[in-house]
Amino acid sequence: MGKVTGFLEIDRQDRSYKPAGDRIRNHKEFVVPLEERNVEQQAARCMDCGIPFCHNGCPVNNQIPDWNDLVYNSDWEAASINLHSTNNFPEFTGRICPAPCEAACTLNIDDNPVTIKTIECAIVDKAWENGWITPQIPEKKTGKKVAIVGSGPAGMAAAQQLARVGHDVHVFEKNEVVGGLLRLGIPDFKMEKQIIDRRCEQMEAEGVTFHTGVHIGGDMPAKELVDNHDAVILTGGSETPRDLPVEGRELDGVHFAMNFLPQQNRRNAGRNWDGDGEPILASGKHVVVIGGGDTGSDCIGTSIRQGALSVTQLEIMPEPPEKEDKALSWPHWPLKMRTSSSQAEGAERDFSVTTTSIGGADGKVTHINCARVDEKFQPVADSAFELKADLVLLAMGFVHPIAEGMLAELDVELDARGNVKADMQAYKTNRDKVFTAGDMRRGQSLVVWAIREGRQAAHSVDKFLMGETELPR
Numbered sequence: 001m002g003k004v005t006g007f008l009e010i011d012r013q014d015r016s017y018k019p020a021g022d023r024i025r026n027h028k029e030f031v032v033p034l035e036e037r038n039v040e041q042q043a044a045r046c047m048d049c050g051i052p053f054c055h056n057g058c059p060v061n062n063q064i065p066d067w068n069d070l071v072y073n074s075d076w077e078a079a080s081i082n083l084h085s086t087n088n089f090p091e092f093t094g095r096i097c098p099a100p101c102e103a104a105c106t107l108n109i110d111d112n113p114v115t116i117k118t119i120e121c122a123i124v125d126k127a128w129e130n131g132w133i134t135p136q137i138p139e140k141k142t143g144k145k146v147a148i149v150g151s152g153p154a155g156m157a158a159a160q161q162l163a164r165v166g167h168d169v170h171v172f173e174k175n176e177v178v179g180g181l182l183r184l185g186i187p188d189f190k191m192e193k194q195i196i197d198r199r200c201e202q203m204e205a206e207g208v209t210f211h212t213g214v215h216i217g218g219d220m221p222a223k224e225l226v227d228n229h230d231a232v233i234l235t236g237g238s239e240t241p242r243d244l245p246v247e248g249r250e251l252d253g254v255h256f257a258m259n260f261l262p263q264q265n266r267r268n269a270g271r272n273w274d275g276d277g278e279p280i281l282a283s284g285k286h287v288v289v290i291g292g293g294d295t296g297s298d299c300i301g302t303s304i305r306q307g308a309l310s311v312t313q314l315e316i317m318p319e320p321p322e323k324e325d326k327a328l329s330w331p332h333w334p335l336k337m338r339t340s341s342s343q344a345e346g347a348e349r350d351f352s353v354t355t356t357s358i359g360g361a362d363g364k365v366t367h368i369n370c371a372r373v374d375e376k377f378q379p380v381a382d383s384a385f386e387l388k389a390d391l392v393l394l395a396m397g398f399v400h401p402i403a404e405g406m407l408a409e410l411d412v413e414l415d416a417r418g419n420v421k422a423d424m425q426a427y428k429t430n431r432d433k434v435f436t437a438g439d440m441r442r443g444q445s446l447v448v449w450a451i452r453e454g455r456q457a458a459h460s461v462d463k464f465l466m467g468e469t470e471l472p473r
């Protein structure tokens with residue numbers, strides 16, 4: 001523990017945002033980092049609790065009190081080594097993790113947790129700046145060949161772990177670029193994409209080969225992949241979106257969020273916005289986003305940057321309380337009112353609302369018909385209302401992975417929710433030498449959980465291939 005009385009003397013201070021009026025003019029990141037000395041001060045607030053709840057709250061079990069101490073003592077390089085021992089990509093989580101660690105921090109009991117995520121991000125950003133992050137090339141090759149399907153955070157983490165112990169790792173990605181939802185779902189204003197590119201370069205030097213534009217179960221039969229590799233990990237994500245089966249769903253201007261968001265990320269990268277289909281743009285439109293989660297927020301921020309006339313976000317759940325009941329919730333993730341940076345940029349939000357139908361003219365959406373719902377999500381009598389809409393974005397989450405194609409061909413067993421069935425010890429499917437991790441196994445989740453599952457699946461695969469493993473779980 002760096003400073004015994006730090007938590008008494010130093011107030012919580014976090015990164016700020018550039019003003020909304022400036023940041024919505026482009027698609028770049030807008031979080032303003034703290035000065036180095038301020039980060040060191042913030043790290044001094046850590047109480048090094050006997051039971052560090054933050055460490056358990058973090059899905060990759062980052063050793064938070066340890067690196068807080070190192071940062072307070074200005075040993076940033078050692079902090080980076082420590083951080084990377086549990087998290088392959090802290091620059092991703094330091095930007096986009098919702099930080100369940102901070103909810104679990106003992107100082108959160110009075111709403112002033114250590115700024116863990118900010119410190120994590122500062123450590124890894126500094127490590128990149130100083131050239132401390134270099135390829136960890138294995139001394140010996142094992143001669144074993146592993147295929148990973150899907151290049152999201154789960155696939156990337158598994159690939160990096162397995163390459164570092166000497167396996168010949170091949171990542172197959174159906175899109176033209178590596179990164180999964182990090183690359184094409186999460187907008188650049190939350191995480192710029194050169195951050196993924198430099199990790200890919202590191203991983204290639206470590207022995208990972210990326211094969212982009214290869215759809216397993218489409219371009220290449222899944223059976224061929226299994227036959228040609230000693231082990232296969234399925235990390236294809238949870239890509240089936242929840243639909244809205246109401247009258248008018250087929251109207252022009254009603255789209256899934258994941259048809260809209262990737263186009264903007266591709267535009268930002270100067271690539272073809274989409275291979276086929278029509279450009280979906282919010283410019284000059286009244287936009288209604290249905291769904292109140294992360295994806296919905298990303299649709300809001302992107303629509304505002306494209307020049308939407310208005311953005312309204314509808315959520316079927318009731319408005320959560322302003323403040324959680326700490327005695328009931330801590331150290332767990334609390335249900336409470338949160339306002340994302342995108343929502344703060346100018347979206348109207350409404351709760352306990354269902355969409356009863358979508359209306360249009362000449363085949364195009366013009367409005368949606370809504371009603372208030374009761375606690376059983378049933379429409380309340382005489383509560384109907386109409387909202388003007390030229391673009392409706394469906395952001396109601398994802399139900400399970402795509403069952404057709406690869407999964408059907410491999411005949412892997414699915415669980416009751418339609419995810420690929422495997423436990424969290426072996427990550428093994430019912431099919432010989434086929435493993436799975438990330439959203440494809442656990443269902444729609446978070447980047448930090450995908451990293452954890454990728455690491456743990458790598459541990460299991462290495463043990464399967466070599467009989468033993470030194471990879472951490």
Ligand SMILES: Cc1cc2nc3c(=O)[nH]c(=O)nc-3n(C[C@H](O)[C@H](O)[C@H](O)COP(=O)(O)OP(=O)(O)OC[C@H]3O[C@@H](n4cnc5c(N)ncnc54)[C@H](O)[C@@H]3O)c2cc1C
Nearest residue numbers: 150152153154174180181216236237438439445446447450
């Ligand atoms: C819009 C949006 C915003 C989000 N924001 C956040 C956030 O701020 N913070 C957070 O923690 N989480 C966020 N999430 C969730 C997070 O992105 C996911 O939980 C995480 O990316 C899952 O990682 P994964 O590796 O399991 O799968 P994915 O990232 O989905 O990657 C799967 C990859 O597999 C590829 N693939 C699938 N099938 C095949 C096949 N047959 N052949 C070849 N390739 C295939 C896909 O093209 C994809 O690239 C967000 C999700 C969305 C949709």
Ligand code: SF4
Nearest residue numbers: 058093097099101117
């Ligand atoms: S990965 Fe997420 S939960 Fe873990 S320390 Fe970082 S911000 Fe906290």
